[in-house]
Amino acid sequence: xxxxxxxxxxxxxxxxxxxxxxxxxxxxxxxxxxxxxxxxxxxxxxxxxxxxxxxxxxxxxxxxxxxxxxxxxxxxxxxxxxxxxxxxxxxxxxxxxxxxxxxxxxxxxxxxxxxxxxxxxxxxxxxxxxxxxxxxxxxxxxxxxxxxxxxxxxxxxxxxxxxxxxxxxxxxxxxxxxxxxxxxxxxxxxxxxxxxxxxxxxxxxxxxxxxxxxxxxxxxxxxxxxxxxxxxxxxxxxxxxxxxxxxxxxxxxxxxxxxxxxxxxxxxxxxxxxxxxxx
Amino acid sequence: xxxxxxxxxxxxxxxxxxxxxxxxxxxxxxxxxxxxxxxxxxxxxxxxxxxxxxxxxxxxxxxxxxxxxxxxxxxxxxxxxxxxxxxxxxxxxxxxxxxxxxxxxxxxxxxxxxxxxxxxxxxxxxxxxxxxxxxxxxxxxxxxxxxxxxxxxxxxxxxxxxxxxxxxxxxxxxxxxxxxxxxxxxxxxxxxxxxxxxxxxxxxxxxxxxxxxxxxxxxxxxxxxxxxxxxxxxxxxxxxxxxxxxxxxxxxxxxxxxxxxxxxxxxxxxxxxxxxxxxxxxxxxxxxxxxxxxxxxxxxxxxxxxxxxxxxxxxxxxxxxxxxxxxxxxxxxxxxxxxxxxxxxxxxxxxxxxxxxxxxxxxxxxxxxxxxxxxxxxxxxxxxxxxxxxxxxxxxxxxxxxxxxx
Numbered sequence: 001x002x003x004x005x006x007x008x009x010x011x012x013x014x015x016x017x018x019x020x021x022x023x024x025x026x027x028x029x030x031x032x033x034x035x036x037x038x039x040x041x042x043x044x045x046x047x048x049x050x051x052x053x054x055x056x057x058x059x060x061x062x063x064x065x066x067x068x069x070x071x072x073x074x075x076x077x078x079x080x081x082x083x084x085x086x087x088x089x090x091x092x093x094x095x096x097x098x099x100x101x102x103x104x105x106x107x108x109x110x111x112x113x114x115x116x117x118x119x120x121x122x123x124x125x126x127x128x129x130x131x132x133x134x135x136x137x138x139x140x141x142x143x144x145x146x147x148x149x150x151x152x153x154x155x156x157x158x159x160x161x162x163x164x165x166x167x168x169x170x171x172x173x174x175x176x177x178x179x180x181x182x183x184x185x186x187x188x189x190x191x192x193x194x195x196x197x198x199x200x201x202x203x204x205x206x207x208x209x210x211x212x213x214x215x216x217x218x219x220x221x222x223x224x225x226x227x228x229x230x231x232x233x234x235x236x237x238x239x240x241x242x243x244x245x246x247x248x249x250x251x252x253x254x255x256x257x258x259x260x261x262x263x264x265x266x267x268x269x270x271x272x273x274x275x276x277x278x279x
Numbered sequence: 280x281x282x283x284x285x286x287x288x289x290x291x292x293x294x295x296x297x298x299x300x301x302x303x304x305x306x307x308x309x310x311x312x313x314x315x316x317x318x319x320x321x322x323x324x325x326x327x328x329x330x331x332x333x334x335x336x337x338x339x340x341x342x343x344x345x346x347x348x349x350x351x352x353x354x355x356x357x358x359x360x361x362x363x364x365x366x367x368x369x370x371x372x373x374x375x376x377x378x379x380x381x382x383x384x385x386x387x388x389x390x391x392x393x394x395x396x397x398x399x400x401x402x403x404x405x406x407x408x409x410x411x412x413x414x415x416x417x418x419x420x421x422x423x424x425x426x427x428x429x430x431x432x433x434x435x436x437x438x439x440x441x442x443x444x445x446x447x448x449x450x451x452x453x454x455x456x457x458x459x460x461x462x463x464x465x466x467x468x469x470x471x472x473x474x475x476x477x478x479x480x481x482x483x484x485x486x487x488x489x490x491x492x493x494x495x496x497x498x499x500x501x502x503x504x505x506x507x508x509x510x511x512x513x514x515x516x517x518x519x520x521x522x523x524x525x526x527x528x529x530x531x532x533x534x535x536x537x538x539x540x541x542x543x544x545x546x547x548x549x550x551x552x553x554x555x556x557x558x559x560x561x562x563x564x565x566x567x568x569x570x571x572x573x574x575x576x577x578x579x580x581x582x583x584x585x586x587x588x589x590x591x592x593x594x595x596x597x598x599x600x601x602x603x604x605x606x607x608x609x610x611x612x613x614x615x616x617x618x619x620x621x622x623x624x625x626x627x628x629x630x631x632x633x634x635x636x637x638x639x640x641x642x643x644x645x646x647x648x649x650x651x652x653x654x655x656x657x658x659x660x661x662x663x664x665x666x667x668x669x670x671x672x673x674x675x676x677x678x679x680x681x682x683x684x685x
Contacts, residue, residue, distance in 0.1 A: 056584040057458060057570060059465040060308045066452055078582040104306060105569045109583030131306040131569065135296065156310040158472055163313060181310050182470035 005097045005125045005150060005173050008047060009208050009229070018225040020270045021210050022263060023050035023101060023234030025068035026085050027077025028241055033251035034072070037241070037259050038089050042096045044260040045267025048230065049089075050128070053082050053102030060130045062185030068238045071249060079106045079115070083122045090123040099126040099152060099173070104140065112140055116147045126150030126173040134166050141170050154178050155201055164204050174208040174230060175201055185235035188214035195227035221269025231270055236262060289536035289612050292603065297486020297573075299606035305485045307572045310469045319487045321392045326494065331387060338383045342416070343373045345380075345498065349506035349663070354633045362516065362656035364649060366666040367503050367531060370638065376668035377496060377527045378409035378480060384495035386413040389476035396471065397421040399478045400464040402429055402457035402523070403593035404436025405639075405668060406480030411445035421445040424463040427455035429593055436672055454587045457597045461571055481524025482601035485572030489602050496530025503663055504534055511661065517542045517652065520665040521645040522615065523559070523595035525604045527667035536612060545604060546648045548590035549617030559588030561600045562608050562615040575602040591620035591680065592640035594668070622647040624680055627670065639668030640676065 054069035150173025212232030401407030414421035453459035520528035550558030578598035
């Protein structure tokens, strides 16, 4: 695990609150606007950044993130540019952990070795690759761990106690609990069930457990954050970007402002989450 | 580069991780992993269960009409003036193509697994029709995902699926063709994990699908071997089949892979030419990548983004290929060649006039390759081609390309 990820979770533990993990699609709607958004995230309250890598065929994503990926690709985004975006971000922020999230094929085509060394030099702390289950660990997970980059695994409601140890075996950084079966952007699940699932995972690991899928508002963030070590928000952010674009699909002054407003309210949610838990 | 090492058998794959060399595998989201493992367990059990095999054989015989004939195309042979040409007539199957072989095998498995809802993807609609057919036969609800572009150009098949009681969902994501339909089917499956069985139509996708679909389609090659032995007392000199995802081809090829004297040719959709972007020749013009659960040859750009294919035949309009074909290509056991739209259209017309058989545009690609090769071979040579689908569905497309208004 990188020192940035370590330090961030240690600091949050001291503060006694969960992390706000924010996903956005790199290059949506274009490189400059997207980098501008990324730079504004920590100031608005994001604790960890998930940097989406666009892919033409995102089979685990709902319509909002599919559309964001297509906008980014149309805007000329590539994996090389996504790495560059992280590098540019690091000039001003060397503390906020960055986790790259996406699908395997662009990484495979870029070349695993080359990708990992470029990711290290760009200041990447972890990665989530949706279509690489533990059965495929030799592809990227093991080489990434050897380079000191966390490989963050998704655990889902279909991951039962028998399978959980396998899923957790080479996981580092944090565990990303997908709170429902389905695609990104679905409705918020029963928070009681989520809390039980977090407890179940924590019985198997000391890693922080972050929960995503379905979190859209401050109230959601507070409710999920009551039991989780982190709250992941993606579709709501991507939607805020989509709704702010002009008729030609370009960013407007409302783009960054809209994202920041949303992040600030979600940050309120995670800041008050443990208070809610005590009530 | 060194020439590839020759394995002891070309028929032993995949390994226990679902790999054919570097190809295949299980590249799926964690949500689907337990489902895929469950499917594998059910399949491992079923394939060695005599009761399951007997049930499938009975349906193949009495519902599909197997064995399909092996037909000596005498007039075509004379016309081309070379090797003798035989057709494996899987176009005579119930539903009009080889797709039913796989659908029956999988629906029996779905029943055994206690699944109560069937989903499928379809391009031209042949697999969608076959899936809707078996779902009707076994009384299960069926949802078919079909690209919006394909829904428009394959209207008769859409209506057939609806008549059979299936719900057809047009997919507008991406460019609205087969790969987008497959993405959407995977999204459905990842959402409805408890009750749903995903009936994949070709020998691709995550392990165990490529192996399982191949085994269901291998009935084509096994029958061919027996029939030709009875008719001619020997093996063929050459096998030819079209490849889109590659299920009809692997079904014909697989039982012959270790018969050294049998030359094997797979025919890809060359569309408007390999120097354009409008083709689906993933083996000839693509490179290895990961999509839809497996590593295989794909049409993609330098950033690993998947490109849209094009073919006159909607059934070949897929930017990937079953992983076993990728392995057979790299091992040099099977030769893969492209055939252009216009060559397939010529072959489609020739067969119709000379043999009174209207082929689907997919096997018309294979036929166009046979037309190139047969004249260069002696009369004592034998070519077997898989005539895997009938052309009723394609008469509108053909008319359009031939400038005929219906």
